[in-house]
Amino acid sequence: MPKRQIYLEDIPLEEARARLQTALERAGRSRPLAGESVPLEEALGRVTAGPVRARRSSPHFHCAAMDGYAVRAAATVSARETQALPLRLGADAFPVNTGDPLPENTDAVIMIENVNQPDADRILIYASVAPWQYVRLMGEDMVETETVLQVNHQMRPVDIGALAGCGHSEVAARRKPRALILPTGSEMLPHNQQPKRGQLTEYNSLILGNQIRAAGGEAVVTDIVPDDFAALRAALQGAIAEEPDLILLLSGSSAGAHDFSAAAIGELGELLAHGIAVRPGHPVVIGMAADIPVIGIPGYPVSAALTGELFVLPLIRQWLGLQTPPAATADAVSTRKIVSPTGDDDFVRVALAEIDGRLQATPLQRGAGVITSLVRADGLAHIPRFHEGLDRGAALKVALYQPLASIRRTAMIMGSHDPMLDLLATHLRLRAPENRIVSVNVGSIGGLIALRRGEAHLAGCHLFDPDSATYNLPYLSRYLRDEAVTLVTFAHREQGLILPDGNPLGITSIADLRGARYINRQRGAGTRLLFDHLLGQHELSPEEVAGYEHEEYTHLAVAAAVADGIGDCGMGLRSAAEAMGLDFIGLTWERFDLAIPRRFLETAPVAALLDTLRDGAFISDLGGQSGYRSDETGQIVI
């Protein structure tokens, strides 16, 4: 068994790709895969392995292009509007329907609308016709031997129709590249099993496998290989024996005690790179074993997904003979400072909205373990090597995951995140699906600052002002003095103490918090302000509350920390406590408002959001949720 290797290389992205290409060329595997015969019924999305030529002309005989009568044009020259020409049916004229072959000795068709039929044997015509009028000439569409589809063409419905039309019932399509995916990790469980503490659900195989399938390849996932060098070596050997086009080793690609991918590849083949200068995705392994490329995929899901985009998908497309489609990009400005490691190509997932005519990009959580940052991403910003990052307000180019039209119909909400904003988003999606809501949680005060900076359309806030004993209004004048702002009530919510099931410490009020481990919210959060106010009322200081410095960013995170026994109590919403089956002691009903600069009220997504907010279906749905009141929802405070 190899020694624990602590350090990874820092091979630039392009260098790593070049090494892989060179190795593929040496192995004779850099060219598109050979063709296989595919029935037309299964050809959708497949790629032609060569130019496809017409086997038969289409149409393959001259035929009528209209319903009517086939005639010989030369026999109609004397027909006039004022002097009908009679034609004998079965001798001079023959009834034909669209698509019928022209009877012998005819070369034109008269439309049925332009004849009269005085009796069963004759028709009368009132104008001469030109040769080949309303005739589809043989080969009008395709002529035998002409090229109908080019090589390396991904077949669409009309292409498949055309192939059938010119005499094919099968087509030579490139074989689908076949990837064998080996998930590894002793702590990993398949997703249909319930993980215990210390066990994790293995889902990178679903991400990578589906990336490959969506790109036109095939992916087979093996059983999970335990963290054991001999087991991994054997599994890799077994995979090689199946002769796939590509082997992916999931996890174990770093340099830790249980990271065996690089060593296994090195033993069975040649290691080309271990550690690529990209973030996220640094611990990538690239090698060749028995002339089969083997890629070690990092275990963190964001790294895994981006490694798939950077290394796996280009390979699949190369083998299919397809070009990598140019990503749609847009110019945006960053609403945050972005710090990038100097030596790395840095890929940052961002949420996007158009505000005051500019595309604003807000970086999402950067942790490589946060797969929801990819689920929620509207785009991916690439900060190249040797850039140290970006200042707030700096321009950046974003590869789009969403159509620009949809981004332009996005209402960006920053500030406090209420879970019922997701309910609002659901109603909006059902009611006016061309619009979207994107909500970024920066706390109530952070939201007002974002409005001031022009980074959001709306701010969610529930800021209690002890002096006036009101919510939100005093803070507007404090943070948005120069701005005409409308304040619309979103909901009233019940705030209180979130306690473990059964309330083992018997806490009944703020006064009982002495000695208990409290879970706090972050600075600037409305719930923290409220808690500070209640502490003051009970004449407690923060120093007397254990855990006051433990900050969580959402109600659900507080509830989860209590559920996990990390703390004995937190403050938050009744809805969060009940969602996790926890006890709850209500302390107050607070008003959660949306602050909206007036210049945004008439923009399409904000108008659609407010319409949905005031819709009876939403108000009734919201009012039915435990811990919420909707009797003032949609009302204008100011």
Place this chain on the structure above:
Amino acid sequence: MPKRQIYLEDIPLEEARARLQTALERAGRSRPLAGESVPLEEALGRVTAGPVRARRSSPHFHCAAMDGYAVRAAATVSARETQALPLRLGADAFPVNTGDPLPENTDAVIMIENVNQPDADRILIYASVAPWQYVRLMGEDMVETETVLQVNHQMRPVDIGALAGCGHSEVAARRKPRALILPTGSEMLPHNQQPKRGQLTEYNSLILGNQIRAAGGEAVVTDIVPDDFAALRAALQGAIAEEPDLILLLSGSSAGAHDFSAAAIGELGELLAHGIAVRPGHPVVIGMAADIPVIGIPGYPVSAALTGELFVLPLIRQWLGLQTPPAATADAVSTRKIVSPTGDDDFVRVALAEIDGRLQATPLQRGAGVITSLVRADGLAHIPRFHEGLDRGAALKVALYQPLASIRRTAMIMGSHDPMLDLLATHLRLRAPENRIVSVNVGSIGGLIALRRGEAHLAGCHLFDPDSATYNLPYLSRYLRDEAVTLVTFAHREQGLILPDGNPLGITSIADLRGARYINRQRGAGTRLLFDHLLGQHELSPEEVAGYEHEEYTHLAVAAAVADGIGDCGMGLRSAAEAMGLDFIGLTWERFDLAIPRRFLETAPVAALLDTLRDGAFISDLGGQSGYRSDETGQIVI
């Protein structure tokens, strides 16, 4: 059996859609379909039937975010760079790998790189750590009960990974809309059978079925129903009994003697529209039978495909809860006058290239039977009702079938079309696939005029000048006097007489054409000029050649007409004769050149085309084709 109905209605597109929507609402079929449970392995591309919430937090316990040692942060405060702090393994510090749960009473992780291990029992650390350093907190990614995917979301690989990560192994996805497709027509044959004269291959079911599958629905195609009212009525009744979401009747939607779709729908349900004011696609039938929408699809393939786009795909998306994605569009100018029927929405397929910074749209063959016009289309121009069409040079908006980046890398060749231009396109595609060749056949002189008008980058020409006994050069000064033009040789080609297999009339030269039925090429074609020249040499006048007025537009079409017995002889390329197994008498070798205004020589697609033309692989492939010489291919004439 119903009477033959001659006239169709002219219902505006929006009115027809509105009638269908009203009927769907009445039938309770206008809303997205219900959900069904789908294993995650099969969820790619499926659409969520409701918002999906996390069943389990991810991670569902605090875990190490790095390989290293778990410690209690409070126990590390005295560590300094200059004063190492020893920690006892198994008591103060615990080795952990990424993803391991934090041992009890620890709240931070020290990276393995930052410790020393002097012996088996202890490590030394050199800096204090903050609480939760290198710890992935429970719920960092997803917190139990939070909304992970919205309703009506089409699932991508990362979405499926996220669902597995938060405790799902199945997901409620909208049932796939199921369409039953009934092809009709007594003359129609399945595509795997060889059609005789008068029989046609049925392929619209492949187009419509694949359009539906590509959009996320299911399509089942029945046997072909003969043109018989009772048979169609019975087939429709059988289809209704299977309770699909949608029934399509292919062909038989017009008002001819064999068009029974409208009558059958009328008998078994309600006819909503028969005849829609769109071109192509006018004879559409829309109805409801037993609360199932039934659409009669026109028989011509272009009409069928566009009816699918206009009526069928929006229904499939509606039932899936998906928005119709906004088509990417671009502004172009038309290189041709386009005549549209005033009362109709007119849809025109166009080829696109960027020339002198402007997108030039060239309408493709407009016949509704020309499916290759859809195969070759780079975009679709919509000329709305009440417009009578467009002048040449007029602006038009084009919905793109190709990415704009690819259109910008298109070399547009107009003029004479040599079949070996397709061979060049194949080589270009293999060699420099980011570039494309589009070739539009307008004859040699038409190509030079297109260059003068700035509608093409290159013109293919083989124009013999009897006075100088040279090719092409004299015509350049005639048609492109004010232009700096380079002339590059494409190939030498053998021209001659194309004759039926066995040459039944014993034709050996032009002189033998008296009395034979000749197939001519269109005015402006180089082959026609050559033929006129040869006629003159043999002292024959056009009037003495039967069929002189019968014009075909390509070499292959001439050969096809001879093969079909429409004519006794035509003039064209050896390659065309041999492709169809015909006799050929060579008369001359002509030079086919590409004329290129010099300002285009450095543009990327033209440069790539010329590189490919001069590539040894292409020259040798071309020279190996019967009837071609490539010894001067790529050489500059002027």
